[in-house]
Amino acid sequence: MSISRRHFMVGTALTTSALAIPTFLRAADKPKVVVIGGGAGGATAARYIAKDSKGAIDVTLIEPQQAFTTCFFSNLYIGGFRTFESITHDYRTLEGTHGIKVVHQMATGVDKAAKTVTLADGSSVPYDKLIVSPGISLKWDSFPGYTKDASEVMPHAWQAGPQTQLLKSKVDGMKEGGTFVMVAPPNPYRCPPGPYERVSMIAHVFKQKNPKAKIIVLDPKEKFSKQGLFQAGWEQHYPGMVEWIPASIHGGIKSVDVATGEIKTDLDTFKSDAANIIPAQAAGEIAATAGLTNDTGFCPIVPGSMQSQADPNVYVLGDSTIAGDMPKSGYSANSQAKVCANAVRGELTGSKVFPAKFSNTCWSLIATNDGVKVGASYEAKPDKITSTGGFVSKTGEDAALRKATFEESVGWYAGIANDIFGA
Amino acid sequence: MICSRRNALIFSCVLIAFGLPAGFSTDAHSQTTQASEALSEQHKLLVTRGTEVFQRCTACHRIGPDAENRIGPHLNNLIGRTAGSIAGARYSDAMKKAGQDGLKWDANTLDAFVADPTSFIEDTTMGLDGVEDAEDRKALIAYLSAFATGSSNIPETPAARGLPSADPGIPAEILAIKGDPEYGEYLSSECLTCHQSSGSNRGIPGIVGWPVEDFVVVMHAYKSRKRDNPVMQMMASQLGNDEIAALAAYFQQKGQ
Ligand SMILES: Cc1cc2nc3c(=O)[nH]c(=O)nc-3n(C[C@H](O)[C@H](O)[C@H](O)COP(=O)(O)OP(=O)(O)OC[C@H]3O[C@@H](n4cnc5c(N)ncnc54)[C@H](O)[C@@H]3O)c2cc1C
Numbered sequence: 001m002s003i004s005r006r007h008f009m010v011g012t013a014l015t016t017s018a019l020a021i022p023t024f025l026r027a028a029d030k031p032k033v034v035v036i037g038g039g040a041g042g043a044t045a046a047r048y049i050a051k052d053s054k055g056a057i058d059v060t061l062i063e064p065q066q067a068f069t070t071c072f073f074s075n076l077y078i079g080g081f082r083t084f085e086s087i088t089h090d091y092r093t094l095e096g097t098h099g100i101k102v103v104h105q106m107a108t109g110v111d112k113a114a115k116t117v118t119l120a121d122g123s124s125v126p127y128d129k130l131i132v133s134p135g136i137s138l139k140w141d142s143f144p145g146y147t148k149d150a151s152e153v154m155p156h157a158w159q160a161g162p163q164t165q166l167l168k169s170k171v172d173g174m175k176e177g178g179t180f181v182m183v184a185p186p187n188p189y190r191c192p193p194g195p196y197e198r199v200s201m202i203a204h205v206f207k208q209k210n211p212k213a214k215i216i217v218l219d220p221k222e223k224f225s226k227q228g229l230f231q232a233g234w235e236q237h238y239p240g241m242v243e244w245i246p247a248s249i250h251g252g253i254k255s256v257d258v259a260t261g262e263i264k265t266d267l268d269t270f271k272s273d274a275a276n277i278i279p280a281q282a283a284g285e286i287a288a289t290a291g292l293t294n295d296t297g298f299c300p301i302v303p304g305s306m307q308s309q310a311d312p313n314v315y316v317l318g319d320s321t322i323a324g325d326m327p328k329s330g331y332s333a334n335s336q337a338k339v340c341a342n343a344v345r346g347e348l349t350g351s352k353v354f355p356a357k358f359s360n361t362c363w364s365l366i367a368t369n370d371g372v373k374v375g376a377s378y379e380a381k382p383d384k385i386t387s388t389g390g391f392v393s394k395t396g397e398d399a400a401l402r403k404a405t406f407e408e409s410v411g412w413y414a415g416i417a418n419d420i421f422g423a
Numbered sequence: 424m425i426c427s428r429r430n431a432l433i434f435s436c437v438l439i440a441f442g443l444p445a446g447f448s449t450d451a452h453s454q455t456t457q458a459s460e461a462l463s464e465q466h467k468l469l470v471t472r473g474t475e476v477f478q479r480c481t482a483c484h485r486i487g488p489d490a491e492n493r494i495g496p497h498l499n500n501l502i503g504r505t506a507g508s509i510a511g512a513r514y515s516d517a518m519k520k521a522g523q524d525g526l527k528w529d530a531n532t533l534d535a536f537v538a539d540p541t542s543f544i545e546d547t548t549m550g551l552d553g554v555e556d557a558e559d560r561k562a563l564i565a566y567l568s569a570f571a572t573g574s575s576n577i578p579e580t581p582a583a584r585g586l587p588s589a590d591p592g593i594p595a596e597i598l599a600i601k602g603d604p605e606y607g608e609y610l611s612s613e614c615l616t617c618h619q620s621s622g623s624n625r626g627i628p629g630i631v632g633w634p635v636e637d638f639v640v641v642m643h644a645y646k647s648r649k650r651d652n653p654v655m656q657m658m659a660s661q662l663g664n665d666e667i668a669a670l671a672a673y674f675q676q677k678g679q
Contacts, residue, residue: 361654388661391654408626411625412617412626414627
């Protein structure tokens with residue numbers, strides 16, 4: 001058998017020089033993975049598949065942005081602890097070191113029968129396996145009056161980039177002694193502690209530059225992640241500055257008016273001098289277009305592999321998924337991406353598939369050197385990804401531990417940024 | 424055996440613990456402890472002297488958790504490093520060539536180089552005149568070694584609150600498990616969310632190149648909650664003995 005194969009190769013090598021490359025290495029014959037979305041989930045999956053398959057799989061990453069600003073640590077940017085550049089990453093290492101083809105376009109459709117992805121310019125890209133990690137879409141109808149245009153005045157800053165810069169400028173430039181209003185998002189949303197870390201960072205700015213300013217949080221929920229820790233931190237570092245009002249007290253957001261700065265609730269009308277409105281969320285639009293979502297607006301997946309329940313050749317990661325007990329976080333998306341990469345490689349090249357393990361930790365900064373964290377580990381049960389145990393920082397921890405927790409988060413950021421975008 | 428190794432971990436922690444709280448537990452195993460305390464007292468003095476000698480290097484070199492390349496390369500993990508091998512650092516062609524020819528930094532090669540740089544590598548760009556005093560060189564190398572991979576960069580947290588010791592006391596058969604590095608590589612992807620694959624110590628300790636036994640001991644100390652960090656306790660609680668061995672095998676290999 002090996003002899004006839006050798007003869008075959010020699011023969012073809014004589015006819016065309018292109019075929020001198022052993023057949024199994026030719027790009028046209030390699031299995032193809034296409035990844036939609038170059039964020040925490042998508043870029044990690046692309047990188048791990050390319051890195052671990054050592055060139056045996058052809059990986060294309062579709063992402064409209066030239067550079068990706070992480071939502072994680074974007075609150076620290078607002079608080080003045082990080083520069084915008086330090087939270088922005090390009091795709092050069094993924095292209096250069098890992099040989100991933102990065103296409104800077106929007107994916108506009110998926111033909112699951114033909115196994116192709118359509119791009120904004122009308123071209124299409126074929127795949128054997130498709131990975132979809134488009135993050136979230138914002139539901140513009142969730143607070144009456146809050147539209148995409150309105151977000152240019154009252155930013156959401158829940159997708160990082162110019163929105164984050166706009167929010168920072170609103171915070172820095174708010175009139176002296178003014179009122180800042182945040183409308184927090186209803187469940188489920190990306191980064192459960194995110195709004196409250198943001199409140200802390202805005203309070204940190206006000207404490208230095210605008211000490212008479214007030215922050216009002218209008219929350220559609222009754223409780224929130226790490227609530228005790230945040231509220232104790234606000235009392236300690238920013239006494240009297242932050243007022244958190246749950247739905248049972250304000251009765252619901254009735255309307256948002258960017259022209260007057262007014263936010264109406266059942267209880268009262270709140271007049272803001274600057275505001276941050278974070279609307280309800282659903283899976284990234286392309287996930288719905290591709291028919292991967294169910295009536296929750298998110299994508300059901302197979303817990304052990306992140307395979308879409310709608311199509312065995314498609315995998316979904318990160319914020320767009322219904323990931324059981326896992327929160328929507330960058331850490332989760334990165335963790336899921338590795339499980340998915342292992343499964344996809346196994347399918348395409350027969351590499352060993354190891355059992356899924358997931359974990360998550362979310363660090364939050366409350367004030368200078370006052371870091372807290374919450375985390376858990378998970379396993380894939382047949383019906384859903386299930387928590388197997390976790391931890392959370394405690395109120396009253398000493399300053400040294402809080403500082404160590406903050407320093408740990410800085411290390412985590414450096415680590416995960418390298419893990420997603422390559423070092 | 425575990426006991427003396429643990430003491431080694433503890434004092435090496437003191438050396439690198441610029442940012443870390445310096446409280447650590449005392450050990451009940453008195454005899455070994457006394458012997459190694461005397462040793463560590465001596466070693467501490469040597470390192471203190473080394474800190475002073477290192478001042479001659481600081482115009483060009485940095486060392487420690489945030490160290491980056493300056494005029495010369497950073498000096499973390501210097502012991503065992505191939506000469507001229509840090510990406511992005513400036514080296515003379517002579518230094519790079521020495522590395523290509525197989526020069527590795529250890530106590531002997533460093534001693535010779537530092538004693539008289541240009542007679543060791545004729546065209547080196549290192550501007551140091553040479554450290555004449557042999558005891559000074561020994562002190563300097565002791566100081567530099569404290570920032571090396573292996574047990575010395577394992578942060579010895581104090582034993583978890585209320586416990587006298589972080590020693591997990593693992594039985595020999597667990598230490599003897601031979602890990603599967605391929606499985607370790609897969610499992611390592613979870614570690615690499617936080618621990619950098621470059622081995623950098625920034626914010627979170629580097630774990631690349633640790634000796635297998637240290638790795639196993641430390642992970643079991645987290646698993647049995649004798650070390651305090653909750654993220655690590657959670658991670659370790661998910662790992663079986665074989666998985667810890669696999670990770671240890673993989674990370675040691677990765678450092679080579
Ligand atoms: C303020 C804030 C703070 C946060 N802090 C933390 C934190 O401290 N720790 C943490 O772990 N997580 C944090 N998060 C959450 C984290 O940012 C998200 O959970 C994570 O980014 C989700 O990853 P993803 O891959 O699902 O989506 P994303 O990272 O958002 O990536 C999606 C990508 O897909 C692209 N895309 C979308 N549609 C298409 C299309 N049709 N075609 C091509 N590309 C497309 C987008 O341009 C985007 O680049 C925070 C979030 C916020 C808002």
